[in-house]
Amino acid sequence: VFLKMTSTTKTNKMKNYIPKRTYRERGQLERRKHLGMLEKKKDYTRRSRDFKSKDAAIKNLAKKAEFRNPDEFHHKMKNMKKNLQTGQSNFVLAGEKKNQRKERETEEKRNIALVNLRLSMEAKKAE
Structure with a gap:
């Protein structure tokens, strides 16, 4: 079977070389394992700051659009x-x-x- 090399397959191969962040898991009680993993605080704060900064940027753009004067x-x-x-x-x-x-x-x-x-x-x- 011959695979045709397209641009998507090339990019998919390239993403394997980029190191990914390792998310560490905080200790979870045995009876609560079924609820899923618990993030370490460092991972949680990094993820939440990223989310909040993106959310703030969107709100800022929305505010600018709201106060924009079309006749200016x-x-x-x-x-x-x-x-x-x-x-x-x-x-x-x-x-x-x-x-x-x-x-x-x-x-x-x-x-x-x-x-x-x-x-x-x-x-x-x-x-």
Whole structure:
């Protein structure tokens, strides 16, 4: 059986080389073993601090979003375009403007070529 090496299998192999944290188990009474493992205090505090810091970051972002003033001026607003039907504003990236210019130029070239083709066809008909 041949296994095809994909990017997922490569990454799965790489994770085996990264050392993992060992969680130590605190002594549990025999009659309470069925309730599961007890973490050492050091492991618990590390895990809880990590969780609380992530939770605080999420709450901070939520608070910023709540107090955000949509009418406040930002310099990015200069590059925004508003959809008149929905009333939503969207950013226009600089790359999009360049692409629009290129598309307009190619469209103009096509139009000129089409006009020249029509002129030559009319000239042939006239002869």
